[in-house]
Amino acid sequence: MKAQSVYIHIPFCQQICHYCDFTKFFYDEKLATEYIEALSNEVDTQVHGTKNRVNTIFIGGGTPTALNMEQLRSLLQLIDDKFDVAHCIEFTIEANPGDFDEDKIKLLRAFGVNRISLGVQVFDDAMLEELGRLHKVKDVYRSxxxxxxxxxxNISLDLIYALPKQTVEHFRRSLNEAVAFNLPHYSTYALQIEPKTVFYQRYKKGKLHRPPQEEEVEMYAILKDTMRSKGIQQYEISNFAKxxxxxRHNQVYWNNEHYYGFGAGAxxxxxxxxxxxxxxxxAYIKKAKEDGHPVLNTEAIGIREMVEEEMFLGLRRMEGINTNQFYEKFGFPYEKLYKERIAYLINKGxxxxxxxxxxxTDQGVLFGNDVFEQFLLEEDDLMLVR
Structure with missing residues (x-):
């Protein structure tokens, strides 16, 4: 095994959300069955043997629970055959409220899924419709x-803030309704206007207006204060947990560790x-069925890229980057490359x-992109550690 974590992408949705730029397609029963067959061949080609030990598995989308029972069973059986689910620490599947029934839940439990990531987004029916979501607030409670x-x-709830027409007070009410569930994990993101989305087209035409930046900053402050008051600790820029x-799976990304990515666009x-x-x-189905290797592009990752990503990703965590761990991983202290830049950023606050x-710092979180930019390297910079 080259990696200890697995991401599997299921691109089907009953409806396409207006803000989403992930690989997604309207659910079609025949196409979904063909997709699971192609996915099976990709996994089997890339990972040899059976019952391989992994630490985390994450089924994302799209909406994995949009699959019918037979397709979902086939997907879970594929995973169970190929990976040692019994010894997997965390096995997560994404789901939408109202998109599954008790039979699907029991099926997930039977195959070892132990964590649900629920895409709620906002507690307001009119705003959910504006986002292109199918569910209602009542579906969240029922689910x-x-x-x-x-x-x-172990349920995680996703929220989006800084939505069109959303006020600070509206966000506060939505957040309070979310934390009233007393769930162990919350992921909360500011809306990003991504190309090739419905929202992007509206934005380009001047028909989509987000809250002012100062209100977005206020919402983020309310988010952090509210979570802290409920004993839910911020451990990453957008993630909070008891x-x-x-x-565990997302920490694989932030720790710059290795993982498999299977499925269209993964x-x-x-x-x-x-x-x-x-x-x-x-195109994915055709190639995956042909040779099990539906890769569009491969990017070589050398020492420069590894160090840059270590800094970008590690600083997303509230605990930041540990000096000793960096040295153990790369064989030199990060001050060799970044002493002056770190001093500059500390001076900036x-x-x-x-x-x-x-x-x-709290201020640094708000200027994250400006901070991360300071850790880009030139090839000549590596001469300092050679």
């Missing part, structure tokens, strides 16, 4: 109740390379030293 009744305690419920990170799969569904760690 969480159904999951908990069937033994799922102790022990931090997402990305993987293996030693020395990042891969990106073919996105168009017919965007970074701080905390024992053996460097981490973003």
């Amino acid at each position: 969480i109740d159904l999951l908990q009744q069937n033994g799922f305690g 102790p022990g419920y931090e997402s 990305h993987g990170y293996l030693p020395g390379e990042r891969t990106g799969n073919i996105r168009p569904l017919p 965007w970074l701080e030293e905390n024992g053996e760690n460097i981490q973003l």
Whole structure:
């Protein structure tokens, strides 16, 4: 095994959300069956043997629970055959409220899924419709109740803020309704206007207006304060959890560790390379069935890229980057490359030293992109550590 984590992409949705730029397609029963067959061949080609040990598995989308029972069973059986689910620490599937019933929940439990990531987004029916979501607020209550009744305690709830027409007070009410569930994990993101989305087209035409930046900053401050008051700790820029419920899979990304990526448009990170799969569904299915290698592009990852990504991704975590761990990984202290830049960022009030760690300050989080830009390297920079 080249990686200890697995991401599997299921691109089907009953409806396409207006903000989403992930690889997604309207659900079609015949096409979905063909997709699972192609996916099976890709996984079987890339990972040899059966019952391979992995630490985390994440089924994302799209909407994986849009699959019918037979397709979902086939997908879960594929995973169970190929990976040692019994010893997997965290097995997550994304789901939409109202998109599954008790039979699907029991099927997930039977195949070892132990964490649900629920795409709620906002507690307002009119705003959900504006986002292109199919569910209503009542579906959130029904779905969480159904999951908990069937033994799922590890539930993560996704929220989006800085939505069109959303006020600070509206966000506060939506957030308070979310935390009232007292769930162990919350992921909360500011809306991004991405190309090739409905929202992007509206934005270009001047028909989509987000809240002013100062209101977005206020919403983020309310988010952090509210979570803190409920004992839900911020452990990454956009993620909050009760102790022990931090997402193990997402930490693989932030720790710059290796993972497989299977499915249309999926990305993987293996030693020395990042891969990106073919996105168009017919092309992915054809190639995956032909040779099990539906990769569109491969990017070589050398020491420069590894160090840059270590800094970008590691600083997303509230604990930041540990001096000793960096040295163990690369064989030199990060000050060799970044001493002056770190001093500059500390002087700006965007970074701080905390024992053996460097981490973003509250102000630094707001200027994250400007901070990360400071850690880009030129090839000549590596001469300092050679």
